[in-house]
Amino acid sequence: MKIQRQNFFLPTLALFGALALLTYLGCTKKTADSLSSIRARGELVIGVFGDKPPFGYIDQAGRNVGFDVALARELGRALLGDEKKVKFVTLEAANRVAFLQANKVDIILANFTNTPERAQVVDFAEPYMRAALGVIVPNDSPLKTLADLKGHTLVVDKGTTAESYFVKNYPDIELLRFDQNTEAFQALKDRRGAALSHDNMLLFAWNNGNPGFRLIESNLGNADVIAPAVKKGNTELLQWTNEQIVRLRKEGFFRRAYESELRPHFGSSIKDPSTVLVEPST
Amino acid sequence: MVFDLSFLTRHLPDFERALLLTVGLGVAAIVGSLVVGLLGNAFRNLPLPGARLAVRSYVELARNTPLLVQLFFLYFGLPSLGIHWSGLTCAILGLTFLGGSYMIESIRAGLDAVKKEQIEAGLSLGLSRFQLVRHVILPQALATALPGVAANCIFLLKETSIVGIIAVPDLMHLTLGLIGLYYKTYESLLLLTLAYLLMILPASWALARLERRLRYGRQFA
Numbered sequence: 001m002k003i004q005r006q007n008f009f010l011p012t013l014a015l016f017g018a019l020a021l022l023t024y025l026g027c028t029k030k031t032a033d034s035l036s037s038i039r040a041r042g043e044l045v046i047g048v049f050g051d052k053p054p055f056g057y058i059d060q061a062g063r064n065v066g067f068d069v070a071l072a073r074e075l076g077r078a079l080l081g082d083e084k085k086v087k088f089v090t091l092e093a094a095n096r097v098a099f100l101q102a103n104k105v106d107i108i109l110a111n112f113t114n115t116p117e118r119a120q121v122v123d124f125a126e127p128y129m130r131a132a133l134g135v136i137v138p139n140d141s142p143l144k145t146l147a148d149l150k151g152h153t154l155v156v157d158k159g160t161t162a163e164s165y166f167v168k169n170y171p172d173i174e175l176l177r178f179d180q181n182t183e184a185f186q187a188l189k190d191r192r193g194a195a196l197s198h199d200n201m202l203l204f205a206w207n208n209g210n211p212g213f214r215l216i217e218s219n220l221g222n223a224d225v226i227a228p229a230v231k232k233g234n235t236e237l238l239q240w241t242n243e244q245i246v247r248l249r250k251e252g253f254f255r256r257a258y259e260s261e262l263r264p265h266f267g268s269s270i271k272d273p274s275t276v277l278v279e280p281s282t
Numbered sequence: 283m284v285f286d287l288s289f290l291t292r293h294l295p296d297f298e299r300a301l302l303l304t305v306g307l308g309v310a311a312i313v314g315s316l317v318v319g320l321l322g323n324a325f326r327n328l329p330l331p332g333a334r335l336a337v338r339s340y341v342e343l344a345r346n347t348p349l350l351v352q353l354f355f356l357y358f359g360l361p362s363l364g365i366h367w368s369g370l371t372c373a374i375l376g377l378t379f380l381g382g383s384y385m386i387e388s389i390r391a392g393l394d395a396v397k398k399e400q401i402e403a404g405l406s407l408g409l410s411r412f413q414l415v416r417h418v419i420l421p422q423a424l425a426t427a428l429p430g431v432a433a434n435c436i437f438l439l440k441e442t443s444i445v446g447i448i449a450v451p452d453l454m455h456l457t458l459g460l461i462g463l464y465y466k467t468y469e470s471l472l473l474l475t476l477a478y479l480l481m482i483l484p485a486s487w488a489l490a491r492l493e494r495r496l497r498y499g500r501q502f503a
Contacts, residue, residue: 016475097461097465101467117465158459159459187358192449
């Protein structure tokens with residue numbers, strides 16, 4: 001039997017072109033959900049972390065909990081009158097922007113540090129926390145300062161400020177990049193890297209529950225702030241979120257949430273909450 | 283939205299590096315899988331009690347567990363047993379473990395398709411066991427098995443896209459990293475698509491050509 005030969009190249013190319021176009025249209029479509037359509041839907045969709053205690057994680061009962069999650073529930077109560085009307089979408093650091101752009105979530109509350117690169121693609125609301133980077137090593141490590149890291153492997157999470165900070169400022173340090181926190185810390189435990197860098201608060205919390213490691217840096221990088229983010233151009237939701245953050249600051253919500261969600265994790269590593277919270281005066 | 287052309291040229295070298303690594307990984311996995319496929323079938327046909335069951339168990343285990351789980355086991359599970367393999371080693375072993383099982387099944391289909399009369403004819407001509415395998419069974423079996431084997435090869439090339447989860451810097455890992463760092467989603471995805479096409483189209487074409495060559499004798503049969 002003779003098989004008819006066909007040229008698959010052009011059809012393949014055309015198919016990819018069509019797919020690219022569809023994706024493009026899908027993403028640029030103006031469906032940035034305004035407040036009224038969220039109310040009509042009866043559900044506020046918020047993107048949070050699932051494996052980054054104390055900010056966003058899953059407890060033993062399978063519920064979303066953490067500092068960011070507490071704030072998310074508060075927003076749900078303010079907008080829809082019921083914190084149960086918040087739908088949580090668990091995401092990773094590297095896909096936070098994509099979830100917003102594709103309209104999969106209304107707001108991101110995932111320990112999202114406000115950086116210039118990110119501010120170009122999403123709109124950040126008023127900040128609610130401060131962040132800097134930390135570096136953690138095993139107790140028996142000879143590394144004492146950041147300078148010692150040269151020529152060693154550093155574990156980071158993809159799409160975090162830790163990754164971009166070291167890519168920009170320390171190109172000599174080799175990075176081992178993971179999608180998820182769980183894997184990154186496991187890799188440090190397995191000694192696949194000499195050190196691990198992440199947001200300092202996250203490291204304080206992790207260090208508190210995992211003896212055998214110490215911080216050699218805890219105040220690295222720009223004095224960044226952490227803020228909720230909405231899709232670029234969704235002004236109505238942005239303004240509403242801003243108002244809520246300002247109100248919650250005044251009402252002392254973040255202080256209370258600090259006591260219930262963060263202090264148990266940080267232990268004695270942070271003495272004064274005002275070092276990590278954005279206070280009403282600012 | 284503005285399409286950033288300078289981003290493309292700036293990161294082209296990164297993609298070159300990742301493409302080389304991905305191709306290397308894919309080729310290693312394909313070669314490894316073919317070896318496992320051939321050895322597995324040879325072992326399966328040994329007059330040993332349990333040989334068939336052992337191969338069958340391996341095939342079922344490898345085909346019915348996700349590669350993700352296999353890679354996690356190799357990379358995060360084995361260190362607790364004191365075995366520390368690099369990410370790249372784990373990636374090659376994981377892909378070979380999975381690909382080998384698919385190859386065993388594809389090659390077995392080819393072997394099963396060789397007619398009994400062919401083997402009897404060979405034996406009656408006084409061919410040795412080795413000659414029988416080399417000149418009668420394998421040429422026919424491989425020609426029949428080739429479409430399946432070729433599909434497995436393409437499958438393995440594409441399956442490399444998952445090794446990023448154990449921090450092996452392949453094409454997908456690089457692309458997701460760039461998107462996470464600079465948020466140039468379309469530019470990164472375009473380079474990714476081109477890189478995969480550059481890798482898989484020639485492979486696909488070469489395999490199709492090989493298939494036609496091996497099947498040449500059949501059009502008269």
